[in-house]
Amino acid sequence: MSATLPSRVIEYAKPITDMDNLDIRLRADASSRQVALRAFAFAVVWLIVGSVFGMLASLKLHMPDWLVSNAALTFGRIRSAHLNAMAYGWASSAMLGVSVWIIPRLVHTELRVPRAAEAGLYFWNIGMVLGIVGILAGYSDGLEWLEMPRYWADPFFVIGGGLVGLSLLSTIAVREVEHLYVSVWYIMAAFIWFPIIFVVGNWPTFSGVESAAVNWFYAHNALGLWLTPVCLAAAYYFIPKILGRPIYSYQLSLLGFWTLGFFYSLNGMHHLIGGPLPTWMITTSIVASGLMIIPVMAVGVNQHMTLNKRFGALRYSPTLRFIVFGSVAYTLVSLQGVFMAFREVNRLTHFTNVTVAHAHLGLYSFVTMIMFGSIYYILPRLLGREWVSERLISWHFWTVAIGQIVYLVPLTVAGMVQGVAMADPTSTWEQVVKAMLPGLIGRSVGGTLLTIGHCVFAYHVFLMFRGSRSRQGLQPFHEVAPIITRRDKATFVARGAA
């Protein structure tokens, strides 16, 4: 068999010696398989839908007369549909899949009530469809990050998220390991924090200034107490697994988790600097934002030191490449966020495209890249077959990596130019818009590259689900081999005999 393989591919032919250990993983993977696969399928569909909305919204910023005859295609609706499709459709669905796959592995037990988790996933995605249709139809709630109609979509998110959370928390409750690894802490906390902030954010009785305060309490925490913990959990799982060495300092990882829990919920009010809110409230938020340096540096130093002197692994592991990119972006976006919370900086960046670039550095460069990396690791283990094409993975990585730079750098510069121009009382609004134009065009070019990368990724995932024959000549790695054994016992016996 080895003669048919590329020279750098080393055939796996030895018997599996740690069958018990492997068996735990296989049982864990088998229990979460259906839920995780469906979650990834939904996620990829939303990734493409959200990318199309994003492209349209970006192009409209420098082609304002394009597609204006239909109300559903106007900027206000398309932009909200893009944000919600990406944050709740793509990122959250992918995170649900990663969570249900990681938790059983880390607590050494099978996923409990997987049918509840599966039903939860369907509820979540029904809510997504209703929410996006509602936004496009003009029924937006008009609140940042909470545009989906409160009474159409939100009940589905509450039920859906609750069912997945029930499955995960009950799995942790009956765990076979004594301690909770830091990734379990992060995921468990995310599934407790998110329902609280979601219900508070959607409570229908607020108006005026209080509505703004509650809105930014929710919007900021949606990133910090929902998206961030699950992505950090994934990074803390995959980096040691791939490198074959435990995390550099487990103490630092716990420090990062607990300080995130203690400080993050206070941060949201820095979005309202200059607004009609009590000064002490804004100042408290700024101080808490400064304190975020502690969890951010704890994570950044820890992950860098774990990878230190092993950067060669990035050549061998696409998963690591995506996840390290995301981890570096986490450090960058968090430090940028700390500085943007200071009044002096905020005076320049508030209401400018710097904030838009900052949000994309967080939700894309950090969250999305870690989800891509996670899916590259998980999907072969669930489907029992290898990714179809090295080239497609490479194309995906480089288009989105370059796309992000092309997107973020011009947009950030344009935002700064915008901030300076808006602070100048002699500038007209027309001059401000013209000054931003190169950055907005750069954003569309970057967004196009990102969309191309997403299409490559979606096509590759489609090939995986369909079961391409082009890789059948390759012996899959040992974690996958037993799954194939069960499916095709005769083939395995023949291989073993050989």
Next chain:
Amino acid sequence: MLPSSLTVMLAITILGLLTVAAFGWAWLKGHFDRINQQALIPMDDDDFTVARPWENASQRAQRVEEFGPPHRPATPGIWGGTQ
């Protein structure tokens, strides 16, 4: 002053108290004991004993010293994504 901030204050207080309660529970249940061993929870035997082609000679020697010789060489895709 209060009407504009009461809800957020209450929500932040609830989240903060929950975190304090969880921290206390974790402390009492011994989740901060044997810290270095906890770092090994995600690691399986074969995570240590599959050869890492990117490691240099001294790193390989250290791995052999700590975990014994590699049981098996690396296979394509084991690190996530076919390479």
